Amino acid sequence: MPESEDVPPTESPIRIELRRVPSLVIVNTGNGKGKSTAAFGIALRALGRGWRVRVIQFLKSGDWKTGEEDMLTRLGAEWWSAGDGFTWDSDDMESSRKLAVIAWQSAAETLRTGTHELLLLDEITYAMTWGWISTDEVIGAIKNRAQTVNVVLTGRDAPAALLDIADTVTTMADTKHAYNAGIAAKRGIDY
Ligand code: ATP
Ligand code: MG
Numbered sequence: 001m002p003e004s005e006d007v008p009p010t011e012s013p014i015r016i017e018l019r020r021v022p023s024l025v026i027v028n029t030g031n032g033k034g035k036s037t038a039a040f041g042i043a044l045r046a047l048g049r050g051w052r053v054r055v056i057q058f059l060k061s062g063d064w065k066t067g068e069e070d071m072l073t074r075l076g077a078e079w080w081s082a083g084d085g086f087t088w089d090s091d092d093m094e095s096s097r098k099l100a101v102i103a104w105q106s107a108a109e110t111l112r113t114g115t116h117e118l119l120l121l122d123e124i125t126y127a128m129t130w131g132w133i134s135t136d137e138v139i140g141a142i143k144n145r146a147q148t149v150n151v152v153l154t155g156r157d158a159p160a161a162l163l164d165i166a167d168t169v170t171t172m173a174d175t176k177h178a179y180n181a182g183i184a185a186k187r188g189i190d191y
Contacts, residue, residue: 022147022148026150026153026166028170029155029157029158030170030172030174036154039154040120042118044072052076052115053077053116054115054120055120055122056103056119057079057080059083059123061084062081068191082099083096096132101132104138107119108141112144112146121154135159139165
């Protein structure tokens with residue numbers, strides 16, 4: 001972190017007493033763009049290290065084939081788009097809720113058994129906020145997870161209790177977004 005005076009540091013900022021942990025919990029939240037993109041960046045790194053990566057998308061429908069799904073599955077990620085699209089397009093909110101519950105139960109199993117080194121729960125915060133899945137249960141499962149499972153969770157309005165147990169929380173700030181100027185989502189940039 002730069003000091004207040006704008007001069008190059010002459011002492012190493014690295015602390016020698018840093019400890020290693022078997023796994024981390026990362027939360028990307030906030031209203032700005034980049035929550036999922038940054039999570040996929042971690043997935044890319046993890047795959048590069050030979051990790052087993054599992055992605056569960058809580059809202060995205062399997063019918064939309066995104067660039068990230070195409071590329072990360074090619075690189076070996078296991079991918080499940082467990083949603084059925086935008087809630088405002090859904091004609092059966094109850095089936096959307098059930099899908100989220102099934103996806104969560106499967107995620108909980110991965111946390112418990114440790115079959116993957118990285119579990120990416122994309123847009124899971126919405127399922128929590130809407131009461132589709134229990135925040136307490138998610139937090140309990142993360143706390144009691146197999147030690148080697150790193151967890152990345154994304155979505156707006158992450159519950160405070162989730163931020164509490166996370167090791168790293170990034171809140172994306174919506175400084176500006178093309179959408180608000182009437183520009184449609186762009187292939188290759190947004191999906
Ligand atoms: P991305 O997937 O691009 O990293 P995100 O995960 O931060 O975005 P989501 O809320 O999941 O954000 O957004 C899903 C879609 O909405 C993406 O196409 C994204 O580009 C777009 N989006 C993200 N932030 C905003 C915003 N502040 N205003 C309008 N659209 C947004
Ligand atoms: Mg997202």
